[in-house]
Amino acid sequence: MAIALVNGIRMHYRMAGEGPLIVLLHGWPQTGHCWRHLMGPLSEHHTVVAPDLRGYGRTDRPADGYDKRTMADDLHRLVGSLGFGPATVIGHDRGARVAHRWALDHPGDVDRLIVMDIIPTREMWRRMDADLARRTWHWLFHLQPDLPELIDIGAYVRHMIRQWAHVPLPDEDVEEYVRAFSTVGAARAGFADYRAAFPGDAEHDEADAGRRLTMPVRVLWGEHSFLQALDPVAIWGDYAEDVTGTMIGDCGHFLAEERPAKVLEELALPVRP
Numbered sequence: 001m002a003i004a005l006v007n008g009i010r011m012h013y014r015m016a017g018e019g020p021l022i023v024l025l026h027g028w029p030q031t032g033h034c035w036r037h038l039m040g041p042l043s044e045h046h047t048v049v050a051p052d053l054r055g056y057g058r059t060d061r062p063a064d065g066y067d068k069r070t071m072a073d074d075l076h077r078l079v080g081s082l083g084f085g086p087a088t089v090i091g092h093d094r095g096a097r098v099a100h101r102w103a104l105d106h107p108g109d110v111d112r113l114i115v116m117d118i119i120p121t122r123e124m125w126r127r128m129d130a131d132l133a134r135r136t137w138h139w140l141f142h143l144q145p146d147l148p149e150l151i152d153i154g155a156y157v158r159h160m161i162r163q164w165a166h167v168p169l170p171d172e173d174v175e176e177y178v179r180a181f182s183t184v185g186a187a188r189a190g191f192a193d194y195r196a197a198f199p200g201d202a203e204h205d206e207a208d209a210g211r212r213l214t215m216p217v218r219v220l221w222g223e224h225s226f227l228q229a230l231d232p233v234a235i236w237g238d239y240a241e242d243v244t245g246t247m248i249g250d251c252g253h254f255l256a257e258e259r260p261a262k263v264l265e266e267l268a269l270p271v272r273p
Helices: 032-042 068-081 094-105 121-126 130-135 137-142 153-164 171-182 186-195 197-207 232-236 260-267
Strands: 002-006 009-016 021-025 047-051 087-092 110-116 217-222 243-248
Touching (some): 009 068, 021 032, 021 068, 047 068, 094 110, 094 197, 130 137, 153 171, 171 186, 217 260
Parallel strands (some): 021 087, 110 217
Antiparallel strands (some): 009 047
16 A cells, blocks of 8 residues: 555555556445455556545545545546556446546546446436435435434445445455444545535536547446446447446446456456466
8 A cells, every 4th residue: 555645635545567557446335445356467467556535445534625526636646646647547436436527627647437337427416216316315315414424334334335235245345344434534524425426516517518528438337236227328428429338247336346357358458367
């Protein structure tokens, strides 16, 4: 684990390998630990960087800055501080939302974008009918001021991971995430990430409505995930010029942990045999 001072925070990141850069961005309720199965194979032919995002893991937890524009700027500055040019950026869940904003605000940083198990945030709000709200109720719960911080965060993290995974995650990995979110300020910061989605991120996204990403975009999602009733490739087609995608069978929300071999195959990047 290394540390970089970027945007006024200490950002912790994992780094391995040599070659063209790949940046891996985790979601909630996780940290860069979620990429443990992918980092080794990918680092055989690439430099792989997996940070803990602002407010997560061992990275600092400031009171503000959880809008995706600021979080994307954290990554822009991190990559610059490491001396790298354009990267393949792979984001899951909240990390994919940061990745989308990063590609919009700093397109020269991103030569290929892979998003896992999301549709654009703007589409989440536009499509928030009763069915989607039932499947993603935590979005609305996390928006509430102060209330989510009152729950037993360890029990909550265990419940959410077990509910969202089709292939159960090992207990030791679930407990790694429980430990991370049980430290001082971690729950508040994770909920602040969601609270930034409305109105802050929504206003930024609406201002960019009609802009389409020009770099190749690949969309991966789990057969048993939130997106099972949607067509993610068609939805992303309104936000990017070159979109391909694949559903990962027999998989829930946590693609890189539930089906890492299949994810590596679908990334179509050189990896260790």
